[in-house]
Amino acid sequence: MATVTQTPDLHGHFGPYGGMFVPETLMSALHDLAAEYERAKTDPAFQDELAALLRDFAGRPTPLYLAERLTNRLGGPKIYLKREDLLHTGAHKINNALGQILLAQRMGKRRIIAETGAGQHGVATATVAARFGCECVIYMGKVDMERQGLNVARMKFLGAKVVPVTAGQATLKEAINEAMRDWVTNVRTTHYILGSVLGSHPYPMMVRDFQSVIGLEARRQILEREERLPDLLVACVGGGSNAIGLFHPFLDDRNVRMVGVEAGGEGIRTGKHAARFQGGRLGVLQGTKTFLLANEEGQIELTHSVSAGLDYAAVGPEHSYLRDVGRIEYTYATDDEALNAFKFLSETEGIIPALETAHAIAYLVKQAPKMKREEIVIVNCSGRGDKDVDQAARHFGLKEKSK
Numbered sequence: 001m002a003t004v005t006q007t008p009d010l011h012g013h014f015g016p017y018g019g020m021f022v023p024e025t026l027m028s029a030l031h032d033l034a035a036e037y038e039r040a041k042t043d044p045a046f047q048d049e050l051a052a053l054l055r056d057f058a059g060r061p062t063p064l065y066l067a068e069r070l071t072n073r074l075g076g077p078k079i080y081l082k083r084e085d086l087l088h089t090g091a092h093k094i095n096n097a098l099g100q101i102l103l104a105q106r107m108g109k110r111r112i113i114a115e116t117g118a119g120q121h122g123v124a125t126a127t128v129a130a131r132f133g134c135e136c137v138i139y140m141g142k143v144d145m146e147r148q149g150l151n152v153a154r155m156k157f158l159g160a161k162v163v164p165v166t167a168g169q170a171t172l173k174e175a176i177n178e179a180m181r182d183w184v185t186n187v188r189t190t191h192y193i194l195g196s197v198l199g200s201h202p203y204p205m206m207v208r209d210f211q212s213v214i215g216l217e218a219r220r221q222i223l224e225r226e227e228r229l230p231d232l233l234v235a236c237v238g239g240g241s242n243a244i245g246l247f248h249p250f251l252d253d254r255n256v257r258m259v260g261v262e263a264g265g266e267g268i269r270t271g272k273h274a275a276r277f278q279g280g281r282l283g284v285l286q287g288t289k290t291f292l293l294a295n296e297e298g299q300i301e302l303t304h305s306v307s308a309g310l311d312y313a314a315v316g317p318e319h320s321y322l323r324d325v326g327r328i329e330y331t332y333a334t335d336d337e338a339l340n341a342f343k344f345l346s347e348t349e350g351i352i353p354a355l356e357t358a359h360a361i362a363y364l365v366k367q368a369p370k371m372k373r374e375e376i377v378i379v380n381c382s383g384r385g386d387k388d389v390d391q392a393a394r395h396f397g398l399k400e401k402s403k
Contacts, residue, residue: 003325004251004252004322004325004327005321006248006251006252007205008201008204008205008318011201012200012201012202012204012205013201013317014204014317014318014320014321014322015320015321015324015325016282016289016321017288017289017290017291017317017318017320017321018201018204018288018289018290018317018318018321019200019201019288019289019317020200020201020287021200021284021287021288021289022180022200022287023184025184025187026180026183026184026187026200028187029183029187030200030201030202032107033103033107033191033202033206034201034202036103036106036107037103037202037206040102040103040106041209046102046106049102050098050099050102053098053102054095054098054213057088057098057131058087058088058089058094058095058098059086059087059088060087060095060213060217061217061221062082062083062084062086062087062214062217063083063086064080064081064082064083064217064218064221064222064225064378065080065081065082065083065381066078066079066080066225067079067080067081067348067349067351069348069349070345070348070349073348074364074365074368074369075368075369076367076368076369076370076371076372076373076375077231077232077368077371077372077373077374077375077376077377078226078373078375078376078377079364079368079377079379080222080225080230080376080377080378080379081349081351081378081379081380081381082214082217082218082246082378082379082380082381083381084214084242084380084381084382084383085351085353085354085357085381085382085383085384086384088127089120089123089124089127090120090123090354090383090384090386090387091120091124091242091354091382091383091384092211092214092241092242092245092380092382092383093120093121093123093124093125093195093241093383094124094127094128095210095211095213095214095245096121096124096193096195096207096210096211096241097121097124097125097127097128097193097195098128098210099206099209099210100128100191100193100194100206100210101128101129101131101132101134101193103191104134104191104193105132107191109189109190109191110133110134110135110189111134111135111136111137111186111189111190111191112125112128112129112134112135112136112137112190112191112193113136113137113138113139113179113182113183113186113190113191113192113193114136114137114138114139114179114192114193114194114195115138115139115140115172115175115176115178115179115194115195116138116139116140116144116151116155116172116175116195117140117141117144117171117172117175117238117308117309117310117311117312118144118148118151118307118308118309118354118355118356118383118387119140119144119148119150119151119152119154119155119308119387120151120309120354120383120387121193121195121196122138122140122151122155122160122162123151123154123155123158124195125138125160125193125195126138126154126155126158126159126160127158128193129158129159129160130158130159130160136158136159136160136161137160137161137163137182138155138160138161138162138163139163139165139175139176139178139179139182140152140162140163140164140165140175141164141165141169141170141171141172141174141175142164142165142166142170143169143170143171143308144170144171144172144175144308145162145164147308147391148308148387149390150386150387150390151387163178165177165178169302169303171303171308171311171312172308172309172311172312173285173286173300173303173312173313176198176199176286177286179192180192180286180287194207195207195239195241196238196239196240196241196312196316197211197239197240197241197244197316197317197318197319198239198240198286198287198288198290198312198314198316198317199286199287199288200287200288201288203287204288204316204317204318205318207241208241208244208245208248208316208318211241211242211244211245211248212244212245212248212249213245214242214245214246214380215245215246215247215248215249215250216249218246218249218378219249219250222376222378226376228376229250229253229255229256229376230256230376230377230378231255231256231257231371231375231376231377232256232257232258232259232367232371232375232376232377232378233246233247233250233256233257233258233259233377233378233379233380234258234259234261234360234363234364234367234377234378234379234380235247235259235260235261235360235379235380235382236260236261236262236263236307236310236356236357236358236359236360236380236382237260237261237262237310237315237319237330238262238263238274238307238309238310238311238312238315238356239312239314239315239316240260240315240316240318240319241316242356242380242382242383243260243319243380244316244318244319245380246378246380247260247322247328251322251327257329258327258328258329259328259329259330259331259363259367260319260328260329260330260331261330261331261332261333261359261360261362261363262274262275262276262277262278262310262315262330262331262332262333262359263275263303263304263305263306263307263310263311263332263333263335263338263359264278264332264333264334264335264337265303265304265305265306265311265334265335266304266334266335267334268332271301272302272304273303273304273305273332273334274293274303274304274305274310274311274312274313275332276291276292276293276313276314276315277291277315277323277330278332279293280292280293280294280315281293281294282320283298283314285300285313285314286314288314288316288317289317290314290315290316290317290319290320291314291315291319291320291323292313292314292315293313293314294313300313301313305335306335306338306339306355306391306395307338307354307355307356307358307359307388308355309354309355309356309383310355310356310359331363332359333358333359333360333362333363334362337359337362337365337366338355338358338359338361338362339355339358339392339395339396340362340365341353341358341359341361341362341364341365342355342358342361342385342388342392343392343396344361344365345358345361346385351381351384352384352385352386352389353381353383353384353385354382354383354384354385354387354388355385355388355391355392356382356383357379357380357381357382357383357385358385360379360380360382361379364377364379
């Protein structure tokens with residue numbers, strides 16, 4: 001295993017990945033954002049305000065929950081769930097949204113835009129915009145709007161304008177394209193709250209740092225409970241913010257194994273998936289150089305996942321770097337495996353997970369019986385499944401499918 005570099009270089013590179021690949025119009029805004037973030041990191045007033053909001057508004061710290069029935073059913077290691085699903089808005093996305101809205105306030109930008117796939121980041125962004133009295137516009141693919149109607153309504157109730165995107169696949173990639181077009185046009189007045197460890201520098205580093213509260217808490221909590229570190233960490237990986245948030249504080253602990261679970265869709269051989277590390281290639285997409293799904297001509301391929309939050313064509317550049325150096329392993333779970341895990345965790349622990357989270361649970365269902373009883377696993381329960389209940393109910397025949 002190679003030495004792990006914990007921060008990108010001055011130009012935002014994690015090894016060969018990352019960087020700044022954006023129109024010249026955005027370069028000044030990105031440099032300003034990077035400079036403001038560097039000042040904020042060492043500003044006690046910023047850190048205190050963020051900590052207070054995370055505690056009193058978002059509901060941190062989140063519990064580290066011992067899933068006893070899940071542990072007994074799988075017959076393997078002791079399983080803990082990091083309960084990000086209990087946060088205000090229902091997912092880890094609020095951690096990053098709060099950090100970025102404070103940066104926007106410092107820069108005097110009162111108009112907020114964002115992209116969203118499953119809607120959780122859109123809801124988090126609309127929530128913080130409402131909290132600080134900012135205008136908010138959310139771009140969302142039309143396909144995602146149809147399968148995530150609950151979150152669309154939540155965003156509208158929070159005062160956000162939700163703009164449907166009909167180009168291409170009409171999912172997350174296209175929503176990001178539209179958000180970036182908006183930002184180019186309105187860069188002086190607008191801050192773009194990017195939702196994952198994607199895009200141009202400083203976003204992959206900045207979003208990672210805001211999400212690292214997950215792993216910092218989990219590390220402290222497991223040491224209090226078990227007086228030792230876990231043997232395995234598991235998280236789903238779309239762009240990768242919930243995963244890097246859990247993993248990053250453990251990177252130097254070489255005895256802690258880490259596994260990121262991508263969306264296997266209908267299977268790798270079908271081509272209908274979003275598993276970038278299963279046949280992806282190096283390329284540049286929406287501001288960053290990383291692993292992505294593209295053909296030999298470099299054209300971005302179509303993706304598929306039952307989870308609207310995991311069907312993005314690229315993965316965060318730090319994930320690509322950490323895979324290269326062998327620090328994190330990446331695998332995948334199929335739609336059917338994730339749906340079965342969704343039902344399994346619901347019935348076993350009384351916790352209905354997001355379909356994104358269900359991919360991590362699906363991996364655990366397969367892996368846990370092979371592990372020793374004395375081992376300890378932490379799974380990041382990145383979001384709750386309210387938004388996915390309708391979709392899962394149709395799959396399991398609990399609700400009639402639309403004609």
